[in-house]
Amino acid sequence: MSETTPQTAMAGTTEPTLDTDELLRLESLCVHFPIYKGLLRRHAGDVRAVDDVHLSVKKGEVLGLVGESGCGKTTTGRSIVRILKPTSGKILYQEEHGKVVDLAQLNDRQLFKYRADIRMVFQDPFSSLNPRLTVGDIIGEVLEIQGWRKSDINDRVRYLLEKVGLRPEYVGRFPHAFSGGERQRIGIARSLATNPRLVVADESVSALDVSIQAQTINLLQDLQEEFGLTYLFVAHDLSVVEHISDRVAVMYVGKIVEVADKDSLFGSPKHPYTEALLHSVPKPDPKRRRLGTVPKLKGEVADPANPPRGCYFHPRCPYAQDKCRVERPALRALPGGRQVACHFAEELDLEGIPAVE
Amino acid sequence: MHLPFWSRIRKTRQGKLAGDEPIGVGDNPLLREETTGASEETQWRLIWRRFRRHHLAMGGLVVVLMLYGVAACAEFLAPMNPRAFDSKYPYAPPQRVRMFHESEEGVSFRPHVLDYRVELDSVQMTRVFHDDPDQVVDLGFFVETEPYRLMGFIPMRRQFFGPVNPDHSFFLLGADRLGRDLLSRMIYGTRISMTVGLIGVTLSLVLGITLGGMSGYFGGWIDNLIQRLIEFLQSIPSIPLWLGLSAAIPPRVDPLMVYFYITIILSILGWTGLGRVVRGKFMSLKTEDFVLAARLDGCSSGRIIRRHMVPSFMSHIIATTTLAIPHMIIGETSLSFLGLGLRPPVISWGVLLQEAQNIRTVATAPWLLLPGAMVAVAVLALNFLGDGLRDASDPYA
Structure with a gap:
């Protein structure tokens, strides 16, 4: 087995490297779902759910990943935890002692080791907990598989329950005895069971109502500080992302269109889509509502099975020019550590939204 | 692996007494949430509680238990030797x-x-x-x-x-044609007729869960192949197929062996419905978040299926199985009635009904139709039981 591990196989070509502060880097990640048509199941095309994504996650940061429904953010998250196998591209992960592996190339057995390092919190607190198992069994399952002793598992589960704000005595209860917010806490406890280094939170607060959302986000932040976690926070709710993230990446039809730290992204977006997304957030203040001079987005999100030529956003972009219709902009670096995929990022003067006090 | 349910209940009762304040969150009012006061019940207790409210199904359960009791204690209950004939x-x-x-x-x-x-x-x-x-x-x-x-x-x-x-x-x-006591023969017939269903269904269950599970879990061409096979088997009219298969039983085998052949024949067709149900359940469960979570926990396929998928639909399987037994009983009865299933000296309801095949016998000795009534009672009772189980099988719904 060990002779054929990807690391040794790749050693002959080029050893992948990451910066020391990088935990994870996606390189040209593609996840395509084939479409079959007709009786003979002819291959009729691909849904390009994730299409050539470059993204890096730094140690200890919270990276928000935002975008409309169907833009591929969940698919990106799921390929990082390797529920999905990427069609192509690399998922480079830096282990604690600096070794870099490409998770995209590993099979289930090789992934086993990393399953403890990279964990996921699911969106739906109802379907993500097995109704037939007790809370203790749910949280302790991963530890059992990692070969922990029974008494250690029990101690750990009680400790985790306490950490997420549930009473350790609930260990023998079944999930249906808990409210949505409590269930999500159980999900969080499960993801933290193995002392992970990266937690992919896939719309983890979207299914909760607003007051519980706030509690859960605060809990996630507290846990991050306490355990030094790194989050990839997938969400469509910009106010949530603004609250929790250090940096934000914006996705549109399977591509990253802009990456910047939170303040500069919200304050001065460089991509027209980011601008439109920021201004689509309902404003709770009627005075601010009147300030809106940014035109509403027209049209529908492009079909990822049949994306438009040129820039994927050009049919809806109010600033689109001829070049946008022909040439696809690449994600390029801008000063200040930002990245954007727009031909006219420097020329456009886009309007951000003021930070909420 | 698990503690029995009563130990769990006792534990939480102690926990509830231990203190009103949630430990570790007392200082943070935001973290305090209302807990639903649901008591802890295992799934099977919830099912049983709901099942008990279904009177028809409870009646069915009693009748079915009685029938199996009769089958088990036939020697004790039958007043006469079922094989003793008397020319008088x-x-x-x-x-x-x-x-x-x-x-x-x-x-x-x-x-x-x-x-x-x-x-x-x-x-x-x-x-x-x-x-x-x-x-x-x-x-x-x-x-x-x-x-x-x-x-x-x-x-x-x-x-x-x-x-x-x-x-x-x-x-x-x-008495019948040879002066044998019909009641005793019916009591002995219960043994064969009721167990044909059980054994046949067990075989169907094994086939159905294995093939249906493979079909649903792996998908792709395996799924395609198994589903087409099921469609093919279901498209064949069952009586001619049964006849064909029974004709293939060697003519001089031991009557007891015939009984096993018959159960195998019945389950070759019987697994298809069950296979479909299992496949559907696997397909819907495969994409459930908790199954994905189990995969992320590093569970092997076997563990996912055993610990996460099968328990989630075991209750449905039991209900479906109960509903499949009557088909088996009817199948055995029809085959034996036509003379292609079990043969004397084996006693089953179908064999007994064979005696009531011509109108003259029925006219002179109508009591020979009584085994038919037994078939009806057994089938109805099993159907009511299965219906009740199906309704009760999802206590969280």
Whole structure:
């Protein structure tokens, strides 16, 4: 087995490297779902759910990943935890002692080791907990598989329950005895069971109502500080992302269109889509509502099975020019550590939204 | 692996007493949330509670349990030897049980039947049975009989009820063509007829869960192949297929072997419906978040299936299985009725019904149709039971 591990196989070509502060880097990640048509199941095309994504996650940061429904953010998250196998591209992960592996190339057995390092919190607190198992069994399952002793598992589960704000005595209860917010806490406890280094939170607060959302986000932040976690926070709710993230990446039809730290992204977006997304957030203040001079987005999100030529956003972009219709902009670096995929990022003067006090 | 459910309940009861404040969150009011006061119940207790409210299903359960009890204790319950024939009593009608006996000393409580005096009607060429007041056959409970072993291992010398003198004959539900007691034969027939369903369904269950599970879990061409196979099997009219398969049973095999062949034949067709159900369940569960979470926990396929998927639909499987047993019973009965299933000397309801095949017998000895009533009762009871189980099987719904 060990002779054929990807690391040794790749050693002959080029050893992948990451910066020391990088935990994870996606390189040209593609996840395509084939479409079959007709009786003979002819291959009729691909849904390009994730299409050539470059993204890096730094140690200890919270990276928000935002975008409309169907833009591929969940698919990106799921390929990082390797529920999905990427069609192509690399998922480079830096282990604690600096070794870099490409998770995209590993099979289930090789992934086993990393399953403890990279964990996921699911969106739906109802379907993500097995109704037939007790809370203790749910949280302790991963530890059992990692070969922990029974008494250690029990101690750990009680400790985790306490950490997420549930009473350790609930260990023998079944999930249906808990409210949505409590269930999500159980999900969080499960993801933290193995002392992970990266937690992919896939719309983890979207299914909760607003007051519980706030509690859960605060809990996630507290846990991050306490355990030094790194989050990839997938969400469509910009106010949530603004609250929790250090940096934000914006996705549109399977591509990253802009990456910047939170303040500069919200304050001065460089991509027209980011601008439109920021201004689509309902404003709770009627005075601010009147300030809106940014035109509403027209049209529908492009079909990822049949994306438009040129820039994927050009049919809806109010600033689109001829070049946008022909040439696809690449994600390029801008000063200040930002990245954007727009031909006219420097020329456009886009309007951000003021930070909420 | 698991603690029994009562230990869990006791634990939380202690926990509830331990303190009102959630430990570790007392200082943070935001972290305090209302907990639903749901008590802890295991799934099976919830199912049972809901099932008990379904009166028809409870009735079905009682009848089914009684039938299997009869099957298990046939030697004890049958008043006569089901294979003892007597040339004196062909087609003897049911005897009336009389409770009181009149004699010179007066009326006494003495359950008995009157033996028959048989006359030959030379015009109609039939036997005519007359009650003979001089020949009293005393009846009693727990009467002595030939020694036998109950359920194969408990040595017994008595049976539930029957004639006090073991040499006397007694036909509560009449006799058949060879003068054998129909009631005893029906009691013995329960054994074969009710277990054909059980064994057949067990085989179907194994086939259905294996093939249906593979179909749903792996998908792709495996799924395609298995589903087309199911469609093919379901498209064949069942009676001709059964006939064809029964014809393939070697003619001179032991009647008991025929019984096994028949169950195999029945389950070859019987698994298809179950396979479909299992496949659907696997497909819907495969994409459930909790199954994905189990994969992320590093569970192997086997562990995911055993621990996360199968328990989630086991209750449905049990309900479906219960509903499949009646099909098996009917199948056995039909095959035996047509003479292609079990054959005498094996006793099953279908074999007994074979005797009631022509109109003349039915006209002169209508009691021979009684095994048909048993089939109807058993099938109805199992159907009610299965319906109730299906309704109760999802206590969280």
